[in-house]
Amino acid sequence: MALSSEDSGTRLASAAMVPRIGRILRRHRDAPGVWTVEIGETDPGVVPCAAGQFNMLTAFGIGEVPISLSGDPRDGTRLIHTVRAVGAVSRALAKLPQGAPIGIRGPFGTGWPMHAARGHDVLLLAGGLGLAPLRPVIYQLLAERPRYGRIMLLYGTRSPAEVLFMHQLEAWRRHLELDIEITVDHAGAGWHGHVGVVTTLIGRMGLDPVHTLAFVCGPEVMMRFAAAALEAAGLPDTSIHLSLERNMKCAVGVCGHCQLGAAFICRDGPILPYARLRPALAIREL
Amino acid sequence: MESLERVLMEQPFFTPLDSAHRAALTRYAEPAQFPPGAYLLHENAPEDRFYLLQQGRLALQVHVPGCGARRVQTLQPGEIVGLSWLIRPYRSSYDAQAFEPIRAIAFDAARLRALCGADHDFGYELMQCFMPVLLQRLQAARLQLLDVYGTLL
Numbered sequence: 001m002a003l004s005s006e007d008s009g010t011r012l013a014s015a016a017m018v019p020r021i022g023r024i025l026r027r028h029r030d031a032p033g034v035w036t037v038e039i040g041e042t043d044p045g046v047v048p049c050a051a052g053q054f055n056m057l058t059a060f061g062i063g064e065v066p067i068s069l070s071g072d073p074r075d076g077t078r079l080i081h082t083v084r085a086v087g088a089v090s091r092a093l094a095k096l097p098q099g100a101p102i103g104i105r106g107p108f109g110t111g112w113p114m115h116a117a118r119g120h121d122v123l124l125l126a127g128g129l130g131l132a133p134l135r136p137v138i139y140q141l142l143a144e145r146p147r148y149g150r151i152m153l154l155y156g157t158r159s160p161a162e163v164l165f166m167h168q169l170e171a172w173r174r175h176l177e178l179d180i181e182i183t184v185d186h187a188g189a190g191w192h193g194h195v196g197v198v199t200t201l202i203g204r205m206g207l208d209p210v211h212t213l214a215f216v217c218g219p220e221v222m223m224r225f226a227a228a229a230l231e232a233a234g235l236p237d238t239s240i241h242l243s244l245e246r247n248m249k250c251a252v253g254v255c256g257h258c259q260l261g262a263a264f265i266c267r268d269g270p271i272l273p274y275a276r277l278r279p280a281l282a283i284r285e286l
Numbered sequence: 287m288e289s290l291e292r293v294l295m296e297q298p299f300f301t302p303l304d305s306a307h308r309a310a311l312t313r314y315a316e317p318a319q320f321p322p323g324a325y326l327l328h329e330n331a332p333e334d335r336f337y338l339l340q341q342g343r344l345a346l347q348v349h350v351p352g353c354g355a356r357r358v359q360t361l362q363p364g365e366i367v368g369l370s371w372l373i374r375p376y377r378s379s380y381d382a383q384a385f386e387p388i389r390a391i392a393f394d395a396a397r398l399r400a401l402c403g404a405d406h407d408f409g410y411e412l413m414q415c416f417m418p419v420l421l422q423r424l425q426a427a428r429l430q431l432l433d434v435y436g437t438l439l
Contacts (some may be wrong), residue, residue, distance in 0.1 A: 128435030158435040185430045189355040192385055195345060196359045197426045204362065219434040226426075 016252045019049070019058050019103030025078055026095045031162045033086070034129060035094035036070065038104055039079040046076055047104075048109035051136035052243060052271045056251050057081060058103025059092035066248040066266070067093075068133035069107070075138060079104070080163070082132035110253040110271045112137050113241060117213045121149040123205070125226050127156050127198055127218025131164045133243050134217050135177045142176055152179040152205055156198025156222070159184050160191045179205070199220070199229040207236030215271075217243040224281060240274035260286055290315055293391065297338060299366060302414035310401065310408060311393070318392040320384045326367055327382035334376075334396050336368030342386035359423070366419055371395035422435065 022039040030036050041047070049055060049069045058064040065087070071080025085094040096102060114137070122141060124134045127276055134153075139146060141151050151168050163182060173180045181201050183194035194201065199222075214235055223242050230240050246258035246265040253267030261280035280286055291312040292301055300308060318337065320326060326337055326344060343362045347355040358380065361367055367382050367390070376395070402409030 005367060067371060071347070156435070162435070183360075185433070187357045188353070189345075189347065189357065194360045195357040197429045199429070200422070200426055206366075209397070222429070222434050225429060 016108075017250070017267060019056070019064070019105045020044075022079070022102050022104050023097055024100045024102060026098060027094070027096065029035075030082060030164050033094075034084050034162075034164065035098065036080060036082045036083060036132075037102075038071070039081070040077070041079070041104065046079055046156075048076065049107035051114060051140055052111035052133060053107040053109050054133075054248075054251075054270060055079065055081065055104050055106035056108070056248075057083075057093055058105075059089050059096065060101060060103060062092045062214065063089040064075075064103060064105070065089045065093070066108070066251060067181065068243070068270070070132035070135050071139075071188060073136045082129065082135075084129050092223060106155065109269055110268055112215050112243075112271050113141055113213070117141075118147045119149070119211075121208055121212040122151050122208065123202075123212055123214040123230075124151075124153045125155075125198065125202070125214060125216045125218070125224075125230075126153065127222040127226075128158065128162075129164070130218030130222075130243070131155055131157075134215060135168075137215060138172065138178070142172070142178070145177065149211065150179065150180075150208075151177065152214065154181050154183075154198055154201045154205070156183045156185070156201075159186055160188075160193070181205075195224075199225050202226070202229045202233050205233075207233050207235070209236075209239075211219065212239065214240045214266060215243075216240065220244070227278075237275040237278060238273055241271055242274055242277055243270045244272060244277070245270065290317065290391070293340075297364070299338060299364065299419075300415055303408075303411050307408050307411050311358070311398070311404075311412075313411055314394040314397050314401070315391050318388075318390045320388040320390070322384050322386055324384045324388070325381055326384065326388070326390070327378040327380065329379065329381045330377050332376060333368055333371040333378045335392050336366060336371050336395050336396070337390040337392050339363045339365050339367060339388065339390050341389035342384060344382050344384045344386075344388060346380040346382055355383070358390060359426075366416070369416065369423075371399065372413075372416060 024040040025038040025040045027037045051073045054068040056064045067081040070082040083090050083093050085091040097143045126134045172178050216223050245263050248266040249255045249257040251266045253264040258265040345357045346359045350356050
C-alpha cells in the first residue's frame, strides 16, 4: 500500500527521532568547563555533518541536547563536538569516559553558506564557545584555500584562560593565510593580545564590505551588537549570517519549541541571514 | 610642522574639524615616541596631554591591590589615548602603558581646553571628534559588564 505524503513525512520524522549509538573515542578539556568529545560510530558508520549543522547528543538516562559540529566536516572517521558543561545533560556528556555509549541523532539544520562564500573575503566572528561551530568552517576554508579571498577570524572571550583551541589558533596564525585577532574582556599584564569587546575589532580590519561575507556565532546579545557593527562597516544584512541557539527538542521542525517568528531554528536554521532574522530578534517576547 | 599638519589632515578621527581648526590643532601637537613598558598616562595623575596613536599598541590598566595591573582595554593605531582631559578634575582614570614601541602625536591638553573655551566653534567641532569615541567605549564597557561569555551560550 502506498504511503500518503503525510504518512511518509511522519515516518521520516520518526526515523530521525531514533538515536544511533556511538562510542566516545577520546575527550579532552579545552577551557574551564569546556570539553571536546570525539565520537566513533560503527553502525552504519559516521554520518557526515556539514559545517554549521548540529547533532542531538544523548547522555543515556539523562537527556539530549543539540551540539554543533566542532571538528573537520571532511573527517569521515569520527564526529567531534565541543560541550560546555553547564546543565545536567552537558555535564554528563562532558564526563563520558572513553568507550562509553552516546546517542546521536542528526545531523540537522542548515550549514554555513560555504558555497556562497566562494570568491569572497570571509570574516568569522566568534564569541566564547561560539568558536566551536565556526572551527569546521576554518577547516573547510583552509582545505579549499584558493577558492576564497581574505580569511579573517575575530574571536572574543572572557579571559586568556578561556581561549578555545589556543594551540591550533597559534598554528593557523603562524603558518597559514589567516588573519586572527583574539580579544578578551579582562586580562593581567602578561597578556599581550587585545583587551576589549570583539565588536571593536571590526573597524580595525579594513574590510571590503562589498566582497565580504560574515559568519557570526556567539551569545545572542553579542551577535546583535556584532551585526550592528558589521552594518556600520558597510556590510549589507544579506551578507551577515548568524548561528542561533533556541530551545531545540525534536530537531525536525515538529514540536515548535525552537520557533522564532516564522522560522523553526532546528530546521530552517541554526544558520540564518541577518536580513531574515532582524525583525524577529527585535521582538523581546520571541 | 607642515608634515604634522598633513598627518592630522589624513586622520579620520579629526574629520569633523574644518581645515582652519585642524591648522589650529596642529599648533598644539608634536610627535612623540615611547619604548615598550613606558607609561603615557598614569592613573590619577593630571592629564595634561593626550595622544593619537600612529604605531604600536598600548594597554589601559587599573592597579588592583593584590592582583597588580589589570588590563581593561587595548588601543592601537588610529585611536585616542586620554579622554579625562576633557572634564574636571582632568586626571587620568587609567594607566596607559606601551607594550610595543609607540609612535604617536601628543597634544597639549591644557592649552586646547583653553582654546575650546575661547573659540566655541572650535570646541564644538573638537567635541564632535571625541563624542563617538566616548559613546563607543561606553557601549563596549556595558557589553563587557554583561559578561556574555559566562553562561549565556
